[in-house]
Amino acid sequence: MGSFSIWHWLIVLLIVVMVFGTKKLKNMGGDLGGAVKGFKDGMKEGGQTDDEKAAAAGQVTHAQNADKTTIDVEAKQKS
Secondary structure (H helix, E strand, O other), X not given: OOOOOHHHHHHHHHHHHHHHOHHHHHHHHHXXXXXXXXXXXXXXXXXXXXXXXXXXXXXXXXXXXXXXOOOOHHHHHHO
């Protein structure tokens, strides 16, 4: 009872394909692959040098400064 034979795994695979269908299994595989790729890209970004981090921080700061100049029209009308 320790391990299953190849026939057990083939029957399990056949049942899974019958329940989910090949199209859904293909989509799930693509989603899983995209998640792994995104994780790897995120790990590469984590190893950036200080210069690259400073450049990325400058871009965010610039976007925050642009938001400070906007005026909420509804707030202006209420006051």
